[in-house]
Amino acid sequence: MAGTVLINTIICLSLVMCVSVDNYKLGQLIIEGKTKQVWDLPAVPGHVLVLSKDRITAGDGVKAHDLEGKAVISNQTNAKVFEILNSVGLKTAYVKSAGEKSFIARKCEMVPIEWVTRRLATGSFLKRHPGVPEGFKFNPPLQETFYKVNIHLDIKDDFVLQDDANHDPQWSEEQIVSAQFKVNELTIGQDEVDIMRRTTVLVFEVLEKAWATRDCALIDMKIEFGVDSKGEILVADVIDSDSWRLWPSGDKRLMKDKQVYRNLSTVTKEDLDTVKRNFKWVADQLDHLTPRTNSLAVVLMGSPSDEDYCKKIAKHCKELGVPCQLRVTSAHKGTEETLKIAAEYEGSTEKVVFIAVAGRSNGLGPVLSGNTCFPVINCPPVKPENVTQDVWSSLNVPSGLGCTTVVYPESAALAAAQVHALHDHIIWSRLRVKQLNNFISLKVADKMIRNMQL
Numbered sequence: 001m002a003g004t005v006l007i008n009t010i011i012c013l014s015l016v017m018c019v020s021v022d023n024y025k026l027g028q029l030i031i032e033g034k035t036k037q038v039w040d041l042p043a044v045p046g047h048v049l050v051l052s053k054d055r056i057t058a059g060d061g062v063k064a065h066d067l068e069g070k071a072v073i074s075n076q077t078n079a080k081v082f083e084i085l086n087s088v089g090l091k092t093a094y095v096k097s098a099g100e101k102s103f104i105a106r107k108c109e110m111v112p113i114e115w116v117t118r119r120l121a122t123g124s125f126l127k128r129h130p131g132v133p134e135g136f137k138f139n140p141p142l143q144e145t146f147y148k149v150n151i152h153l154d155i156k157d158d159f160v161l162q163d164d165a166n167h168d169p170q171w172s173e174e175q176i177v178s179a180q181f182k183v184n185e186l187t188i189g190q191d192e193v194d195i196m197r198r199t200t201v202l203v204f205e206v207l208e209k210a211w212a213t214r215d216c217a218l219i220d221m222k223i224e225f226g227v228d229s230k231g232e233i234l235v236a237d238v239i240d241s242d243s244w245r246l247w248p249s250g251d252k253r254l255m256k257d258k259q260v261y262r263n264l265s266t267v268t269k270e271d272l273d274t275v276k277r278n279f280k281w282v283a284d285q286l287d288h289l290t291p292r293t294n295s296l297a298v299v300l301m302g303s304p305s306d307e308d309y310c311k312k313i314a315k316h317c318k319e320l321g322v323p324c325q326l327r328v329t330s331a332h333k334g335t336e337e338t339l340k341i342a343a344e345y346e347g348s349t350e351k352v353v354f355i356a357v358a359g360r361s362n363g364l365g366p367v368l369s370g371n372t373c374f375p376v377i378n379c380p381p382v383k384p385e386n387v388t389q390d391v392w393s394s395l396n397v398p399s400g401l402g403c404t405t406v407v408y409p410e411s412a413a414l415a416a417a418q419v420h421a422l423h424d425h426i427i428w429s430r431l432r433v434k435q436l437n438n439f440i441s442l443k444v445a446d447k448m449i450r451n452m453q454l
């Protein structure tokens, strides 16, 4: 009797130990590669737990080592990278960190393509394009695609950034479209390839800008896409030190990525320590890539009756990640007060763009423009019946003034965001994502209308 209880307890204990990670009850192991396991989460439908392993590999798994602590560092790196991507509005599978070595992601069927973006020519590109010197700069970044031959086997590696002969072939756009991959009911055709290609370049640019704030050059990187049960294309898998080449100060000799490991002919304990130290350095740097913004848009309205109009500007600013303040002041009726407000911001540490909202004759924008060095954008709330008359006070300003004029609340917010994008890479990224989303919605609308039965 006592024996049966003991055995049952052991079975229960071992079951609990086997099926729970970081307080998440695991379902089936969906897939296991060299560096991670992907587990179903029965309690969180449509989601998976991705668990990193303490394993480093290169050359399609030919070179492989256990590296204690790698899973934690990789999981930290991936979490910070995807938090940046999510924060600027990119659609990704990453949901949140689950524990030291794991994160929660939307469950995807994966598109068996590796999407590579390069800013500088190096590595395998030089072998495939003899004559091109190392460091050749691609403007816009070069985008390449490789078919993941061994996606379901345990011998696949992120070959594309490495220098040795690889097993996964480069594929053209025509090859991808012709393969007609079906992922979660979505057939990958030209539209989907266009969307993934654009998104790939944008992911690179967003991270390139972020790394530039730490004086690090992102040289190239690879990402993967998955499709969730709703048929949505998401940036999936992981992005960590295995995914890119990263050269501090743009100096190849200072490289901090997995290339250090790939380049080793023999691997000593000291070598592995160096690789781990580099990976940790990268994870630590990522904490500083999104500093608190000091960007600010100040919407000055000539009259409280303009409040609703100004709130529309504030709403668009918020969407673009530009903090926004509303103020009431009339340059005609309270000139001193207007100048005091300008001085208040001149004396602050914020970087300010003024947006002047004044109906009828706009004195506000021109007065601000003549008395401050901050950019001033006029956004007169013109009425259709007198637009041609009222807009002239914003346009035909005296010499010496450099204010600009727009007539839609969204345009004012976009113009302010574009000014801030010069110094704030998060706002720059949000603007770019907005442009990408415009591109995607037009594609989706075109696809729907094309397929419509008339």
Ligand SMILES: Nc1ncnc2c1ncn2[C@@H]1O[C@H](COP(=O)(O)OP(=O)(O)O)[C@@H](O)[C@H]1O
Residues within 6 Å of the ligand: 031, 032, 033, 034, 035, 036, 037, 038, 048, 050, 093, 105, 106, 107, 108, 109, 110, 150, 151, 152, 153, 154, 155, 156, 157, 158, 224, 226, 236, 237, 238
């Ligand atoms: N959100 C996700 N949903 C389903 N599968 C995923 C997700 N993210 C990554 N995967 C897949 O998990 C597998 C395991 O990852 P990894 O160890 O890197 O394998 P590989 O060696 O094939 O690259 C890969 O096939 C990867 O595409």
Ligand SMILES: [Mg+2]
Residues within 6 Å of the ligand: 033, 035, 157, 158
């Ligand atoms: Mg992988």
